[in-house]
Amino acid sequence: MPSRRRTLLKVIILGDSGVGKTSLMNQYVNKKFSNQYKATIGADFLTKEVQFEDRLFTLQIWDTAGQERFQSLGVAFYRGADCCVLVYDVNSMKSFDNLNNWREEFLIQASPSDPENFPFVLIGNKVDVDGGNSRVVSEKKAKAWCASKGNIPYFETSAKEGTNVEEAFQCIAKNALKSGEEEELYLPDTIDVGTSNQQRSTGCEC
Amino acid sequence: MSMEASELQDLSDDADYAASQQQGSASMMRCDSEKRSSSSEHEGAELIYLKDNVAIHPTQFASERISGRLKLTKQDSTLYLSWTPYKGQTSNAKLSEKDRSLYTITAVPFTEVRSIRRHTPALGWQYVIVVLSSGLAFPPLYFYNGGVREFLAMVKQHVFLARSSEDANVFLVNDFQSPLQRTLSSLALPSSLPVASGQSSYPSDGGSSSENQGRTSAGADNRVSQYGVRKQKSHDPTRDLSIHLLEKFSLVTKFARETTTQLFSENNGFGSVDKRWNNQPVHNYPEKLSNIAEEKHHESSHSYPEKEPLYDEEPPIDLVDVPADPLEFNKLSLVWGKPRQPPMGHKEFTAFLDSEGRVVESKALRERVFYGGIEHQLRREVWPFLLGYYAFDSTYAEREYLRAVKKMEYATLKQQWQSISPEQAKRFTKYRERKGLIDKDVVRTDRAFEYYEGDDNLNVNIMRDILLTYSFYNFDLGYCQGMSDYLSPIMFVMEDESESFWCFVALMERVGPNFNRDQNGMHTQLFALSKLVELLDGPLHNYFKQNDCLNYFFCFRWILIQFKREFEYEKTMQLWEVLWTHYLSEHLHLYVCVAILKRCRSKIMGEQMDFDTLLKFINELSGHIDLDSTVRDAEALCICAGENGAASIPPGTPPSLPLDDGILYPQDDDVL
Incomplete structure (x- = not known):
């Protein structure tokens, strides 16, 4: 029963308005970029099938509104998340400064069972803008923040050009899978001890 | 009033x-x-x-x-x-x-x-x-x-x-x-609205599961689950209230049924009235009663993930019992929803005015717009009335004077932020942040629409100026995403910066609470919507209840910007002018929500959609909703719900004007 093993992995993308959450999601799922995206109202998600070893997973990627005023809606959307992707714009210090807020807000609203070890992934987007000349957040600074939060994996991307997007989401999927496995213990039909041990040791040390 | x-x-x-x-x-x-x-x-x-x-x-x-x-x-x-x-x-x-x-x-x-x-x-x-x-x-x-x-x-x-x-x-x-x-x-929205007490008027949807599932809704705190399961039958006035509403309502539906029976016995197209009115679960919800939106959705289903990822066996759609619609909705709309007329033209509008330009019978005008909308060239003259910027009893001269005065007032307001020097801006974080948000949003508002397309589009700049000025005019509310969606058609119609601003101000007097920081305006509307669905479609309400969907967040976008993202540009303008007449109800938009949900009820329940699937489904209805029939349905529902519908909507629910006259954001401190 190979299809029995198909599992849903829920990923939430958070970050300030206009950092490129919708663009990242669409670049990863549809391999497309558009200048015409509208500000996201409420929430939406896209799904993509991903394969690890012999197992097929459905990655459900949630895109949410970026304005702080809408943060409180997260209650409805964050629950059951397996991984949270924090996005900032490398050309905007404020979007970087707000990462702490987004992270804390997520932990409060999603209230994962093990907040200490809940997997986050950080993405610094828009590295293509102005050939990198308008960049204000250095890679070093971003990595230092990641280190301070328990070694969060970090990627620098351009959703517009597709740079590093696939890699980032590979890591996101792996981390979501790791976090999802504890829950699978309660689902005898889907447990696969051998695979699960392997996965645990091969997280992306990005 | x-x-x-x-x-x-x-x-x-x-x-x-x-x-x-x-x-x-x-x-x-x-x-x-x-x-x-x-x-x-x-x-x-x-x-x-x-x-x-x-x-x-x-x-x-x-x-x-x-x-x-x-x-x-x-x-x-x-x-x-x-x-x-x-x-x-x-x-x-x-x-x-x-x-x-x-x-x-x-x-x-x-x-x-x-x-x-x-x-x-x-x-x-x-x-x-x-x-x-x-x-x-x-x-x-x-x-x-x-x-x-x-x-x-x-x-x-x-x-x-x-x-x-x-x-x-x-x-x-x-x-x-x-x-x-x-x-x-x-x-956190209510997790345990009273069961629609369906036993008395409607049989339950083929099982008692609704009684047993006291699950809490999204993120509801623990107190909710703790108290939410309490059901003391003799001491629950809200339960009594819902029985009461249904009793009254059953009279209405009985009347409707009798009317439709007559109508349909004369109408070959739909056959005789379904004998299962008394709410037997219906197998294979009749396809011919399904709707355009649903059919269109089927056509576009390639973009929709059909697979429920957690289960390998999808529930076969046709085997799921879908409880009958207590209103036999599609038939009802034929009884009450009047066909839409062609839009009102200039000549017709002029007939509503006296020699000095007053609208003599504002209700008649609103009724006319309600049933047919307005020709585009005329919108610029009529929208300011509907929005409340012009008084219906103002004369040509008074309006001309108003425009002149307001133009100066706008310039003064605009000057407030235009005079901020770069040095001052450095020390004015709130201004910089607002401007940043607005700058980000105006360049992604309706840019595919001709009026705003292309680089260095002048109208995009005007939109930014108006929104920034508004955030100073109403500093307490500031700017919030969704406002640019409201402003865009207003600018397109008014073609004048100051007039657009004041029409936008008038609109925000009503829908501004949608953007409150505490989301209270949205909260009350979603709550009212849940009450209306409970009233107008008990089985669907029970379905949402059982599936943790009672927070109605899947309708958030619909309500926040009044369907702006659901219809093409021209259709949005048609819908808005109908809503703004407040002809049958100030809250027709909520009945529009119910109308769309009811049109999809067999699909929602038949496919056993959970919250996520439902949200996706609703989002993807965008562009596939037929406006005219939806408005007709909404009208029928509004009439059908009558007083009970109005009583389901708490006073002051947007877009009603705020109850506390004149004070939008009271900061008083008299009690505590």
């Missing part, structure tokens, strides 16, 4: 008032510890507070109010709230004794009260809305002799009462959480 108020403030010939006089202790607060004899009161309870002439308005007409006595009692250090209608005397013959007793509030402990919202307008009656931890709210309690402040002060002496940081008129009861959690819980 003002007529009603003046009419009703004269209580001299009012039966309720007389009753309260006879029963003594008129409108005076009294603190004593006498034991009382009333059967509804528990032994050993101490009377803390008593207030007469506190009324409930079961209908939109204040003249049909039910007056009674509000009490606070205390027993074993728990404070209880009770409200009992006066016996024997009625101010209105239409209200039976039974009707009155349905609203009785019997000793609700404050441990189950989440918050009290007060409304103390300068004119009109003060009232409070008591919201339970479960998310349910009692109907507003109107204090005909004033005294809300004293009431709250008395409550405060006995329970921990904290003013909400988001809304100065909301008092949280026993709220010891952090400010952040407080924000969250104030947002």
Whole structure:
């Protein structure tokens, strides 16, 4: 029963308005970029099938509104998340400064069972803008923040050009899978001890 | 509104008032510890507070109010709230004794009260809305002799009462959480609305599962689940209320059924009326009753993930029982929803004006727009009336004067931010942040639409200027995403910066609360929507309840920007002018929501959609909803729901004008 093993992995993308959450999601799922995206109202998600070893997973990627005023809606959307992707714009210090807020807000609203070890992934987007000349957040600074939060994996991307997007989401999927496995213990039909041990040791040390 | 108020403030010939006089202790607060004899009161309870002439308005007409006595009692250090209608005397013959007793509030402990919202307008009656931890709210309690402040002060002496940081008129009861959690819980929508008491009027949807599943909705805090499962049949006035509504409603639907029977017996297209009216579960919900939106959705289903990822066996669609629609909705629309007329043209509009330019019969004009909309070239003249920027009884000359004055006023307002130097901006974080948000959003608002397309588009700059000026004009509200969606068609129609600004201001007077920081405006609308669905489609309501969908967040975008993202540009303008007439209801947009949901009900329930799937499904309906038939359905639903529909929508729910006259964001601090 190979299809029995198909599992849903829920990923939430958070970050300030206009950092490129919708663009990242669409670049990863549809391999497309558009200048015409509208500000996201409420929430939406896209799904993509991903394969690890012999197992097929459905990655459900949630895109949410970026304005702080809408943060409180997260209650409805964050629950059951397996991984949270924090996005900032490398050309905007404020979007970087707000990462702490987004992270804390997520932990409060999603209230994962093990907040200490809940997997986050950080993405610094828009590295293509102005050939990198308008960049204000250095890679070093971003990595230092990641280190301070328990070694969060970090990627620098351009959703517009597709740079590093696939890699980032590979890591996101792996981390979501790791976090999802504890829950699978309660689902005898889907447990696969051998695979699960392997996965645990091969997280992306990005 | 003002007529009603003046009419009703004269209580001299009012039966309720007389009753309260006879029963003594008129409108005076009294603190004593006498034991009382009333059967509804528990032994050993101490009377803390008593207030007469506190009324409930079961209908939109204040003249049909039910007056009674509000009490606070205390027993074993728990404070209880009770409200009992006066016996024997009625101010209105239409209200039976039974009707009155349905609203009785019997000793609700404050441990189950989440918050009290007060409304103390300068004119009109003060009232409070008591919201339970479960998310349910009692109907507003109107204090005909004033005294809300004293009431709250008395409550405060006995329970921990904290003013909400988001809304100065909301008092949280026993709220010891952090400010952040407080924000969250104030947002958590009700998880346990009363079961639609379907047993009496509607059979349950083929099972008793609705009784057993006390699951909490999204993110609802623990208190909700703790208290939400409580179902004391004899002590749950909200349950009684829903029975009451359904009883009345069944009369309406019975009437509708009889009417449709006649209609359909003459109409070959649809065959005879379904004998399963009495709510037998229906196999294979008749396809011919499905709708355009659904059919279109099928066509576009390639973009929709058909697979439910967690299960390998998808439930075969046709094997799932879909409970019958209690309204036989598609047939009803033929009875009540009038066909849309062609849009109103210039000549026709001129006929509504007198020689000096006044709209003589504003209601007739609104009715005309409601049933057909407006030709595009004419919108610029009519929208300002609908939005309330022009008074209907203004003359040509007065409007010309208004435009001139407002133009100068706009320039002054605009100057406020234009005069901010780069040096000042450095020290003005709030300004920089707002400007940043606005700059980001205007370049992604309707850029595919001709009026805003292309690089360096002048209209995009004007949009930014208007939004920035508005954020200074209404600094408390500021800028919020979604506002640019509202402004875009207004600018396209008005083609004038100042006029666009003032029309936008007028619109924000009504829908501004959608953007409040505490999301309260959205909260009340989603809540009202859930009540309307409960009223108009019990089985669908039960389905949402069982599937943790009662928060209605999947309708968030619909309501926040009134379907702007759901229809193409021209259709949005058509819908808005219909909504803005407020012809049948100020809240027609909520009936539009119900209409769309009902059109998809067989798909939603047949495919057993969960919250995620439903949200995706709703989002992807965008561009596939037929406007005319949806508006017709909404009209039919609105008429069908009648007073009960209006009573499901709490007073002050946007886009109603705020209840507290003139003060949009009250910062007063008089009680606590």
